[in-house]
Amino acid sequence: MSEFFRWDPAKLSLQIPEMDDEHKVLIGMMNDLHTLNESSRPVAEQLSALDRLVRYTAKHFADEEVYMERIGFPGLRIHKGVHKQLLDRLGEFLSAARSSQKLPEDLFVFFKMWLSAHICGIDTKYAQHARTLKSA
Ligand SMILES: [Fe+2]
Ligand SMILES: [Fe+2]
Incomplete structure (x- = not known):
């Protein structure tokens, strides 16, 4: 069976091991669910x-x-808002799945969007900030 989503360090690594590890666990859980x-x-x-x-x-x-708080990331409030939206959406998927007794059709499309758009587009911002601190 083909893997749903592959961890691609070139695209997804933030160079922050503790966060990369958690992203890998998330991807693993999505792959398991897909299987x-x-x-x-x-x-x-x-x-x-x-x-x-x-x-x-x-x-x-x-x-x-x-982590973002610890490094004094200025975009923390916005990032928190995005997390809240994602969690709300995920909660909706979970209740839809419970009431229909099957996984919603677009759940995996949502996962793909989240992994590429959120990790590459949003999480990279605090990673950039962390790098600025290191090089300062
Ligand atoms: Fe993340
Ligand atoms: Fe995030």
């Missing part, structure tokens, strides 16, 4: 994998916010 879905595993199994993913995402966002 469960493709192999038509029982829906209860898929729902609990999605639930774990939502909880891990909340942890990752909280860790990232602490």
